[in-house]
Amino acid sequence: MQVEPRSFPDYAASLKVAFEEEIGGETFFAAMAEVFAGAFDGVPSEALALMARMEAETIRLLEPVVDRAGIAVTDRNVLRAEGRAEGFERAAAGWPEIVRSMDEDYGAYVEEFEWAFGQAPLEDRARLQFLVDHEVAIVGFARAWRAGDPDCLAPLHRYLTRAALA
Numbered sequence: 001m002q003v004e005p006r007s008f009p010d011y012a013a014s015l016k017v018a019f020e021e022e023i024g025g026e027t028f029f030a031a032m033a034e035v036f037a038g039a040f041d042g043v044p045s046e047a048l049a050l051m052a053r054m055e056a057e058t059i060r061l062l063e064p065v066v067d068r069a070g071i072a073v074t075d076r077n078v079l080r081a082e083g084r085a086e087g088f089e090r091a092a093a094g095w096p097e098i099v100r101s102m103d104e105d106y107g108a109y110v111e112e113f114e115w116a117f118g119q120a121p122l123e124d125r126a127r128l129q130f131l132v133d134h135e136v137a138i139v140g141f142a143r144a145w146r147a148g149d150p151d152c153l154a155p156l157h158r159y160l161t162r163a164a165l166a
């Protein structure tokens, strides 16, 4: 089943969903990293922990964008708790299904974030580009892992290096 990108009534609505999903995403990936500790030579757990850090970096970079857009963010503790619960639930699908979905389905998020990028005020586009790029990096990892690439974590490390300098 192909996952389709969602459409949003306006920029603020898309940014709110994206930002809140990053907050939940940090604990979502961290919970799965716990579950898969040691599995498949430890690569999934390491990748998922890197993804949790990527979500945190993306949140940090988007904070001023969300502020400027005047968005009221849902209680972060609630979002974090939901993300963690969803992570444990999703982990039950098993790593091969999770990484398949990252490869084949996460392109829908890339499209959503590209749409938000196109709607964003010019001053915020550099930060929205990081939102796009973090998802592209996750897809890149998933594709590389499935192809047996021993350097599959590289896209995740590259994103974190770039984000730290932004």
Ligand SMILES: [Fe+2]
Binding pocket: 021, 022, 025, 055, 058, 134
């Ligand atoms: Fe994310």
